[in-house]
Amino acid sequence: MKALLLATAMGVLVATWGTAIADEAHTTPYMAMEVQITGQDFIGLVPEGIRFDGHTKGVVTDGLLVGASLTAVDYLPYRHDGVGVVDVRGFGVHPDGTTAAMTMKGFLGEPMPGMIEAMLDPAFEPPDVDFQIHGAAWFQTMATQYAFLNHTVFGCAGTINSAEGGVRITCRSLAP
Numbered sequence: 725m726k727a728l729l730l731a732t733a734m735g736v737l738v739a740t741w742g743t744a745i746a747d748e749a750h751t752t753p754y755m756a757m758e759v760q761i762t763g764q765d766f767i768g769l770v771p772e773g774i775r776f777d778g779h780t781k782g783v784v785t786d787g788l789l790v791g792a793s794l795t796a797v798d799y800l801p802y803r804h805d806g807v808g809v810v811d812v813r814g815f816g817v818h819p820d821g822t823t824a825a826m827t828m829k830g831f832l833g834e835p836m837p838g839m840i841e842a843m844l845d846p847a848f849e850p851p852d853v854d855f856q857i858h859g860a861a862w863f864q865t866m867a868t869q870y871a872f873l874n875h876t877v878f879g880c881a882g883t884i885n886s887a888e889g890g891v892r893i894t895c896r897s898l899a900p
Contacts, residue, residue, distance in 0.1 A: 753872070754896040756786040757794060757882075761889035772809075774840045775801040780891065784816060787894075788870065789824065792816035796826070806839045808832030810859050822867040828880060828895075830859015850886035857882045861895050872899070 759782030767775040782794040796814025803809060810830040817823050833856040842848055858881045863873035882893030 752896050753876075753899075754787040754878075754894060755784050755789055756894045757892070758782050758785050759794060759796070759891040759893070761886070761891070769840075769844075770801060772801045773803040774843055775799065780814070782891070784818075788873075789816055789818050789822065792818040792822070792824070800832075802836075802839050802843070804840065806835040806837040808836075808839075808855075810857060812861075822865065822870065824863050824865040824867070824870065824873060826861055826863050828859055828861040830857060830880065832857055832884065852885065852887035854883040854885050857884055857891070857893060860898075 759780045761778050762781050763779040765777040765779075767777060778798040778800055780794070780796045780798065782796075784790050784792040784794065794814060794816045796812050799811040799813075801809050801811075808831065810828060810832060812826070812828040814828075815823060815825045859879075861878040861880050863870075863878070865871070865873050876897050876899040878895035879898050880893055880895040882891065884891045
């Protein structure tokens with residue numbers, strides 16, 4: 725009987741919290757960004773696998789800092805197991821002068837075994853498909869209206885298409 729009561733209580737608790745989180749999702753601080761790859765430096769083989777540094781420019785299209793221009797570099801290694809590791813450092817400048825720095829760590833979709841060998845082929849062309857991106861971002865700013873950015877983490881998800889050079893990503897605060 726205790727187990728049934730405990731299971732029922734847990735079910736109600738999870739349903740209540742899950743509903744509350746879903747109800748508040750639209751008010752959770754977030755930002756959506758569209759970014760274009762503007763250049764790429766081929767670093768080459770490194771102990772972890774193969775590395776490219778991707779330079780990007782973009783804009784915040786929705787949410788916090790909408791209208792801010794973005795500049796970033798992704799120090800992107802593909803590991804020997806075919807996993808792309810996102811390692812971005814960037815900053816944004818809002819038209820009102822507000823600035824924010826960003827660090828993002830994450831992964832590119834599913835592992836792609838054989839990617840290192842494929843990329844070393846001089847005839848390699850990136851596939852024209854959207855790869856999933858997921859990770860976490862941290863921000864730093866001196867703007868008092870966005871001070872909470874300095875002590876929260878954002879979960880990020882989106883896509884990258886290397887052939888077209890486009891990145892679309894949304895980051896949502898994970899703070900309660």
